[in-house]
Amino acid sequence: xxxxxxxxxxxxxxxxxxxxxxxxxxxxxxxxxxxxxxxxxxxxxxxxxxxxxxxxxxxxxxxxxxxxxxxxxxxxxxxxxxxxxxxxxxxxxxxxxxxxxxxxxxxxxxxxxxxxxxxxxxxxxxxxxxxxxxxxxxxxxxxxxxxxxxxxxxxxxxxxxxxxxxx
Amino acid sequence: xxxxxxxxxxxxxxxxxxxxxxxxxxxxxxxxxxxxxxxxxxxxxxxxxxxxxxxxxxxxxxxxxxxxxxxxxxxxxxxxxxxxxxxxxxxxxxxxxxxxxxxxxxxxxxxxxxxxxxxxxxxxxxxxxxxxxxxxxxxxxxxxxxxxxxxxxxxxxxxxxxxxxxxxxxxxxxxxxxxxxxxxxxxxxxxxxxxxxxxxxxxxxxxxxxxxxxxxxxxxxxxxxxxxxxxxxxxxxxxxxxxxxxxxxxxxxxxxxxxxxxxxxxxxxxxxxxxxxxxxxxxxxxxxxxxxxxxxxxxxxxxxxxxxxxxxxxxxxxxxxxxxxxxxxxxxxxxxxxxxxxxxxxxxxxxxxxxxxxx
Numbered sequence: 001x002x003x004x005x006x007x008x009x010x011x012x013x014x015x016x017x018x019x020x021x022x023x024x025x026x027x028x029x030x031x032x033x034x035x036x037x038x039x040x041x042x043x044x045x046x047x048x049x050x051x052x053x054x055x056x057x058x059x060x061x062x063x064x065x066x067x068x069x070x071x072x073x074x075x076x077x078x079x080x081x082x083x084x085x086x087x088x089x090x091x092x093x094x095x096x097x098x099x100x101x102x103x104x105x106x107x108x109x110x111x112x113x114x115x116x117x118x119x120x121x122x123x124x125x126x127x128x129x130x131x132x133x134x135x136x137x138x139x140x141x142x143x144x145x146x147x148x149x150x151x152x153x154x155x156x157x158x159x160x161x162x163x164x165x166x167x
Numbered sequence: 168x169x170x171x172x173x174x175x176x177x178x179x180x181x182x183x184x185x186x187x188x189x190x191x192x193x194x195x196x197x198x199x200x201x202x203x204x205x206x207x208x209x210x211x212x213x214x215x216x217x218x219x220x221x222x223x224x225x226x227x228x229x230x231x232x233x234x235x236x237x238x239x240x241x242x243x244x245x246x247x248x249x250x251x252x253x254x255x256x257x258x259x260x261x262x263x264x265x266x267x268x269x270x271x272x273x274x275x276x277x278x279x280x281x282x283x284x285x286x287x288x289x290x291x292x293x294x295x296x297x298x299x300x301x302x303x304x305x306x307x308x309x310x311x312x313x314x315x316x317x318x319x320x321x322x323x324x325x326x327x328x329x330x331x332x333x334x335x336x337x338x339x340x341x342x343x344x345x346x347x348x349x350x351x352x353x354x355x356x357x358x359x360x361x362x363x364x365x366x367x368x369x370x371x372x373x374x375x376x377x378x379x380x381x382x383x384x385x386x387x388x389x390x391x392x393x394x395x396x397x398x399x400x401x402x403x404x405x406x407x408x409x410x411x412x413x414x415x416x417x418x419x420x421x422x423x424x425x426x427x428x429x430x431x432x433x434x435x436x437x438x439x440x441x442x443x444x445x446x447x448x449x450x451x452x453x454x455x456x457x458x459x460x461x462x463x464x465x466x467x468x469x470x471x472x473x474x475x476x477x478x479x480x481x482x483x484x485x486x487x488x489x490x491x492x493x494x495x496x497x498x499x500x501x502x503x504x505x506x507x508x509x510x511x512x513x514x515x516x517x518x519x520x521x522x523x524x525x526x
Contacts, residue, residue: 059333127285
């Protein structure tokens with residue numbers, strides 16, 4: 001019961017943090033509220049019984065991605081906002097709603113089509129051992145494909161730097 | 168079912184660990200100056216109290232009495248929040264460090280550890296990852312180019328060395344098969360070939376070297392203290408800070424050193440283990456045993472942990488006053504071109520040895 005209330009509160013804060021990330025005038029504030037949002041997501045994972053995902057969420061998103069974002073954003077001038085503020089034209093709001101509609105439809109379609117593998121909610125759900133086992137047994141192909149996509153990304157990054165140096 | 172006495176015991180343990188941590192931080196600042204003085208053939212602060220032992224108290228009073236300056240052009244909110252973002256995660260990380268074997272009392276089991284999370288070491292990495300933002304934000308919010316450079320250096324240094332550190336730890340996790348620091352410490356009590364205690368340093372020598380180098384970089388200590396290199400950046404990220412805000416950055420650094428030393432001891436030197444000491448006393452392979460009451464064993468184990476952590480803290484100070492600072496390109500080269508490939512090699516070798524059932 002308490003966890004339900006906590007999840008509701010955190011969800012509201014989460015939406016507020018992401019809104020702040022989009023609407024903040026100062027890029028550093030944007031990055032920081034995104035960090036808060038990542039942290040709140042991790043809290044949600046903890047409350048849903050997946051502490052491993054929570055830890056990984058903070059390590060990867062806050063510890064690596066956000067540091068990189070801040071690294072770039074900090075180069076902007078402190079007192080001059082380099083971002084143009086978001087303007088709410090009717091077409092913007094309409095397109096937001098359309099995107100939301102598409103995403104929600106996708107979510108419900110996926111939920112009705114994809115069946116959770118049996119024995120999913122067994123004890124140890126969300127533990128490191130269970131996630132590792134599932135990744136290496138039932139989802140090996142998607143896992144390897146994802147790592148291949150990342151590898152291509154790494155090659156792309158290296159290719160960019162090589163071209164810079166050459167000219 | 169959680170009974171009230173157990174809750175009370177753990178609450179008391181929180182208070183005690185917190186007090187010990189802060190006291191150690193205070194005396195570590197004194198130890199730093201005394202030891203550096205001895206290494207440079209000086210005396211160091213020895214005027215306040217016997218052997219200068221009350222110097223931390225004098226320092227604390229001085230920090231509180233100093234004028235608290237906020238630069239006019241600084242971002243006021245983030246400037247004030249940044250030191251807190253450093254000190255709070257630094258103190259939180261110690262929560263999962265085990266400092267003794269489980270104590271079996273009639274009716275209950277007491278862990279000598281505040282929180283026995285099942286993600287254990289990942290919790291430390293996650294919280295430590297949030298601690299870096301204090302330095303980055305502090306450097307940016309000061310609106311000073313030296314501070315900003317310190318913050319930027321801190322960001323890139325943290326990312327480079329976090330990868331090597333995590334990969335080094337993966338080797339340990341593969342050998343002991345658990346994320347819980349308590350279990351990792353416990354498994355190091357088992358014997359290898361019948362007589363060698365299976366400590367991390369013996370089964371993961373390369374991993375230990377990678378880990379200790381990365382940890383020095385992660386805690387911003389010499390030879391990797393580039394974010395506050397005073398010769399080129401005035402004071403780095405804390406140039407503009409004064410009074411208690413500066414003290415928070417300072418305390419955060421020392422608290423991180425303590426957690427890092429505790430991790431080094433737990434992952435690679437058996438944590439609270441003493442070789443051949445079990446719950447009932449010393450058992451020497453093939454040479455009989457020496458029975459001991461449980462409370463004596465517990466005291467010996469906590470002392471053993473304290474001695475190991477103390478040694479690594481001393482090593483931090485020793486290295487600081489012995490080695491010169493790296494240049495920044497050397498630092499990034501060492502991280503990306505030497506430590507990360509070596510850490511990957513370590514993971515591969517460990518995996519092969521585990522498959523061959525040597526480890």
